[in-house]
Amino acid sequence: MGERDSPELLRGTLDLLILKTLVSGPRHGYAIAHHLRTTSDDVLQVGESSLYPALQRLLLRGWVKAHWGTSENNRRARYYTLSASGRKQLETERTEFDRIVVAIHKVLAIP
């Protein structure tokens, strides 16, 4: 059974998760995917066809920066770092996300 994109992540949620992952420091793409998978107990499995376009989108907006570095097993890898505006963006998106989750809960709470 292969790994799949997590079913139907809410629009924009992947960006939020990536930004959050980068708070603890620079990571490369694989590490981000790995982190999302392990911390979500294998629920969030992000494939490269959504991860890398998302990373590029964040780069384009200027929320993350990229640089080439050396990985733990001594290979060249592209590391992504959260930028100042990325940090701000994380705050806004997080608030927005919370608002929506609360809203959804309210809807679901109706008997």
Add this chain to the structure above:
Amino acid sequence: MRSLLRQLWYLLRWRRAETDLDEELRFHRDMKTREFHETGIDPAEARRRARLALGNTSLTHDQVRDVWIPHGVQGISQDLRYAVRQVVKARFVSGAAIATLAIGIGAITAIFSTVDAVLLRPLPYSRPNELLDVHTRMTDGRLTTGRLSTLEIEALTNRQDLVAAAAAYVPQPFDATLIRSDGTPINAKIDGVGDGFFNLLGLPMTLGRAFTHDEHISVKGPQAPISIVLSYRIWREEFAADPSIIGRQIRLAEAPASTTIVGVANPAVDIPQGTDFWFNSRMRPSANTHDFNTLLRLQPGVTIQQLEGAAAAAMANLARVEASDVGRGYVFRPLLISIVGDLRSTLLLVLGATALLLVLACVNVSNLLLARSGSRMREIAVRSALGASRGRVMRQLLTESVVLAAAGGVLGLGLAYSAVRLLLAIGASQMPRLQSVPLDTRVVLFTAAVLIATALVIGLIPAWRLAGADIRPLLNAGGRTSSGGRTTARLMSGMAVAQIALTIALVAGAGWLLKSFVRLQTTDLGFVPDGRLVVEVRAPRRFASRAEMIAWSRERLERVKAAAGDAIVAEAATFPFSTDRDGSLNVEVLGHPFDPNRQMTGGRVRTVSPEFFRAMGVKLLAGRLLSSDDRQDSPRVVVVNQEFVRRFLPDVDPLTQSFAYGYPRADPKTMSRIVGVVADVRYKSPALPAEPTYYVPDEQWGPDLQETIIVAPRDGRAESRISAIRAELKRFDPAMIVTFTPADEIVANAETRQRLGMTLMLLFGLTALVLAAVGIYGLLAYVASERRREIATRKALGASERDVFWMMIRAGERLGAIGLLVGVASAYVGGRLVADSVFAMRAADPAVLGAATVIVACVTALAILIPAISASRIDALRALRSE
């Protein structure tokens, strides 16, 4: 904004970004493989699982690209790449198309840049639309210099509500001799200007000042100081752009007094064309002699029509005082039009022809693409089947024509550049405003616009045709294009008709101009230029007395006679086509008292030495020529031309008549007897009929500062005399400037505009023929290939080669006939439009229309014949087997 910059940055280093992404994805995959490997799976299986887990990398690539490049842009670059590939694949068709378009676009770009330089660019003066040229003419057809008197100029400037300023200028009939500081003479063009001339043009001086009002006030005595404004060009060339030149004196051989440089003009000032020096004309106010060319600046917002009304009233007032001005009227023209003159109509004619040529090129290429569309039907069908929308396919096909047009445009621009150089080299540079024709942004923008229009024209029909094709039968039919061919062939036939018609129009155009030019060349000029040498000489100084000057000129003529060997040598004040300043004096025939309401008449007066007529080869029709016995002290005599007799003495024997001449009234002292009538000589232009002219013996008139010596060697070898005459004149007076021109060269120069027009039209006509031939050939070859199987079947069923041949001919014949008919009709209509601006042209000229039809018909026949022959030779067996 910032993200837009990043986007751009990405686009610039696109390739780099792609390899980066590749590396990143490879790293990801390797890490994934290691992860699987660490759970105990063997390496090969781990790699396989990793690949499965991560999915399609090229999809990832695409999606990443989508982030960076907006979707539409991506489509365009994709279309472009595909289009270039298609164009390169069809090398021959594309090559032919690009070459054809390059010719069409190149021709129109070359002519546009010329039209732009001459007609569209504003004159380089301040608010040039307010500038007018003013002339006068006689409403009753009498001759006039067309110049204005100070009275007439004053009458205009009095209307300050309409006229901001008017300024006279006086083109001098003769050049001046500038004596350099080392004593060597050079030729310089010098012209006088009236009060306010430089001010009126509204451009700042380069150095110094313009003339002051006081410098134009007329003073008694010849010793009034002369001020000089240098042209920017001569300031650079002769005076090394010396910034301290103001206040310096220069020596002009002809000038009686000291000449001081007071200013250097703005580089843009070029009125009259080619002037090196301007001097301050001193004008008697309120005088009635018509000596002045006039520039006028309208008040802002005033139109020519408004001015015309007021000016007519002012002139009527003047005529109340001076009877000779009855029937005189002002003529106002925008300055640009007056500078450009006849060139305008020639240029517009040629521009029209190039536009036709471009249309022809477009039709040709369109046809070519249509022909190719047959073989592309399947490709398009497959693309449509795979989901390409009709709009998408159209866009793709249009992109292809854009690529073709762009390639043609770039080549065309290069072609235009060389064509313009060639045009200037074959004589266009002598035309006004054509000293240089820049190939600048304006021209490139024009070419770009033409290119886009061209792309649309050549692409739309084939694209519409292909994109609209029903794809099902095509896919089913396994490659046989049985249904698409018919409509395509019909479209192509329509275009072939258009090709033939356009070609006839262009060939007829060439024919008209050719015939007009031949007419011009065979026009009886009234004199024989061949083998004659024209020597321009100028007195290099002022003479103390008239007698001294006469003696000096007589000696000069004798020297030339001695040096010329066996030749007739004569002297005249003017030579045909060499001066634009012709005096005219009113004529009063003896016994017909002066009456302005009757035909009071002006005639051109020309002073000549007695040998003039024989030296020029002018025919004597009645009476006698002038002779050396007609001297200052003998009775005054004149020889008149035929036109003079026709106009003034139609009912009497001219040899019994005498007349006096002068201005504004004839001077009784000039009363002269007509002793001879000679044939008309054309002086103004080979295209204009002769004016009433009388020839006065120079002994009875007096020498001019500048004379033309005509040398007619009996052996006809004029050039061989140049060095001897030059050496002799140098010995005679080293300060004298002498120029030699073969008379036939003067005539040829006078025909430059017409020759240019004819050469261009011949070129276009020829190109059109080639394009049409290729187009028609292409069409029939296409039809033949479409019907290959049908022809093979017919042959297999017993049709002979001849049957097939005639079948193909009939297909072409109809097209040809319709095309010829449409062509002759449209050529006639087009010819009517331009006939007035072409010398001796008749739109309905059966010879021209007939010849054009025959030429085009022959070429068409050839283009029909070749594919018909090859179709008739189709080997039935092989053709059928190959299906």
